[in-house]
Amino acid sequence: MSLAETLNRARFAGWRPGLPSAQSLLPYAVPAAILLLWELAGATGYLSDTVMPRPSTILATGARMTASGELVNHLGVSAARALAGLVVGGGIGFALGVANGVSRRSELLTDTTLQMVRNIPHLALIPLVILWFGIGEGAKLFLVALGVFFPIYLNTLHGIRNVDPQLIEMGRAYGMNGRTLFRRVVLPGALPSIFVGLRYGLGIMWLTLIVAETLSASSGLGYMAMQAREFMVLDVVVLAILLYAALGKLADTLTRALERRVLKWSPAYANH
Amino acid sequence: MPITEILPRDIAVPVAHPLHSPGARVQLRHAGRSFGGNRVLADLDLEVAPGEFLSIVGKSGCGKSTLLRLIAGLDQPSSGSVLVDGVAANRAGDRLRLMFQEPRLLPWASVADNVAVGLRTGPDPEAVAEALRAVELGDKAGFWPAQLSGGQRQRAALARALVSHPGLLLLDEPLGALDALTRLTMQKLIRNMHERAGFTAVLVTHDVSEAVALSDRIIVLGRGGILSETRIARDRPHTAAELAEIEAGILDAIFAA
Numbered sequence: 001m002s003l004a005e006t007l008n009r010a011r012f013a014g015w016r017p018g019l020p021s022a023q024s025l026l027p028y029a030v031p032a033a034i035l036l037l038w039e040l041a042g043a044t045g046y047l048s049d050t051v052m053p054r055p056s057t058i059l060a061t062g063a064r065m066t067a068s069g070e071l072v073n074h075l076g077v078s079a080a081r082a083l084a085g086l087v088v089g090g091g092i093g094f095a096l097g098v099a100n101g102v103s104r105r106s107e108l109l110t111d112t113t114l115q116m117v118r119n120i121p122h123l124a125l126i127p128l129v130i131l132w133f134g135i136g137e138g139a140k141l142f143l144v145a146l147g148v149f150f151p152i153y154l155n156t157l158h159g160i161r162n163v164d165p166q167l168i169e170m171g172r173a174y175g176m177n178g179r180t181l182f183r184r185v186v187l188p189g190a191l192p193s194i195f196v197g198l199r200y201g202l203g204i205m206w207l208t209l210i211v212a213e214t215l216s217a218s219s220g221l222g223y224m225a226m227q228a229r230e231f232m233v234l235d236v237v238v239l240a241i242l243l244y245a246a247l248g249k250l251a252d253t254l255t256r257a258l259e260r261r262v263l264k265w266s267p268a269y270a271n272h
Numbered sequence: 273m274p275i276t277e278i279l280p281r282d283i284a285v286p287v288a289h290p291l292h293s294p295g296a297r298v299q300l301r302h303a304g305r306s307f308g309g310n311r312v313l314a315d316l317d318l319e320v321a322p323g324e325f326l327s328i329v330g331k332s333g334c335g336k337s338t339l340l341r342l343i344a345g346l347d348q349p350s351s352g353s354v355l356v357d358g359v360a361a362n363r364a365g366d367r368l369r370l371m372f373q374e375p376r377l378l379p380w381a382s383v384a385d386n387v388a389v390g391l392r393t394g395p396d397p398e399a400v401a402e403a404l405r406a407v408e409l410g411d412k413a414g415f416w417p418a419q420l421s422g423g424q425r426q427r428a429a430l431a432r433a434l435v436s437h438p439g440l441l442l443l444d445e446p447l448g449a450l451d452a453l454t455r456l457t458m459q460k461l462i463r464n465m466h467e468r469a470g471f472t473a474v475l476v477t478h479d480v481s482e483a484v485a486l487s488d489r490i491i492v493l494g495r496g497g498i499l500s501e502t503r504i505a506r507d508r509p510h511t512a513a514e515l516a517e518i519e520a521g522i523l524d525a526i527f528a529a
């Protein structure tokens with residue numbers, strides 16, 4: 001398709017570049033109002049800068065640290081750790097969820113053990129993990145992967161278990177065997193539940209990473225905040241906290257977009 | 273003398289319909305099925321001729337669904353044999369197709385992809401389009417099942433069952449969940465498809481008037497096996513009074529059990 005055609009189609013589809021609708025901006029009205037009030041409170045002296053720096057101060061700090069490359073560096077390190085933990089923990093969780101969802105024997109073998117491990121708060125392992133891995137990358141990867149593992153494992157298992165048995169019977173009656181049946185019926189049927197696990201897992205991913213970086217690291221956002229506390233640089237501490245909020249929201253938005261795409265057949269997503 | 277003059281004029285020349293398939297023969301010999309100590313079917317002999325439309329009616333719990341599951345190969349007889357074209361039913365594969373009480377469409381597949389589930393071999397968009405047209409869903413190929421009405425979904429399920437030209441169509445109360453008007457339309461559609469395509473059909477239903485509207489033969493199943501058998505000749509139209517009489521006779525047989 002030529003560029004002219006693409007533009008033409010976009011025009012006829014009612015696409016307008018640039019201007020988002022009032023509707024799509026509405027969810028950001030409350031955060032914007034809070035920032036505004038906060039700024040005003042700081043500017044008029046109700047809120048001391050030594051207790052809570054103003055948004056404009058934090059923004060300036062952010063800009064300064066971005067320009068020096070420091071912030072981007074910490075962000076990149078944290079993002080890479082989060083992603084690695086998500087891939088490892090999520091991958092193992094998905095694989096075990098599938099195995100235990102389709103095989104009774106596999107479930108008998110592993111589920112009890114997994115349920116026992118699940119009941120240990122994974123952050124309680126931090127002292128042990130530091131002794132094992134020191135403050136290297138291994139410690140962070142281990143903790144994030146362990147945290148992400150359970151929501152994805154449990155929701156994959158639950159999703160597979162709850163695929164409509166009538167659809168499975170239909171698949172068998174229409175000649176589908178193990179692999180085809182899994183690909184065409186079981187996995188698509190389990191996807192909505194797997195997405196719930198993924199979104200929940202993303203939350204745990206950030207939480208774990210920040211705690212791990214705060215306690216033992218030499219780079220990353222959590223380390224940046226801890227370092228700033230040592231030197232009483234309040235604006236950097238608050239900047240880090242605001243970044244957590246933004247990153248969490250970003251991860252959730254990306255997952256939702258993916259979910260809408262993959263689950264577009266579902267009436268629950270048809271009108272979004 | 274040209275051959276056309278020897279043939280009597282009124283012989284209907286069979287036109288090869290795109291959905292045409294020779295009907296399968298179903299044979300049950302001393303077939304029985306027990307669940308634990310509970311004997312649901314015992315020593316049942318039944319034969320369905322190629323192209324015949326047979327309905328099985330009876331009180332709930334009489335074993336009619338079990339019987340259909342045996343013919344579908346979803347369940348094995350405890351004794352005796354169930355054959356489709358001489359082959360054990362569970363190995364008849366795609367010679368037979370089953371329509372359930374619910375449409376059982378895959379919600380994540382388009383209507384066309386759902387119909388394609390019924391194909392024997394690889395993708396065949398033309399066969400799918402043909403089957404959808406036959407059930408008057410030609411314009412719904414790209415829709416999600418959730419966007420269809422109940423009757424449309426069951427029609428898509430019918431297209432899925434017939435897209436591979438099966439020799440035997442098994443119907444497990446497929447119209448039970450539909451409203452009365454849609455049910456009548458579906459009955460007409462199924463009867464039409466049966467006449468055009470020539471497959472053998474076995475319908476399980478609790479609705480005697482539906483069985484009368486569709487079948488060539490109706491059997492009443494009860495604890496003692498086949499309690500009665502009624503044939504309805506389809507070579508001439510029946511008056512409403514005749515049909516009502518047939519229906520009354522079958523209901524009597526059911527309640528006498």
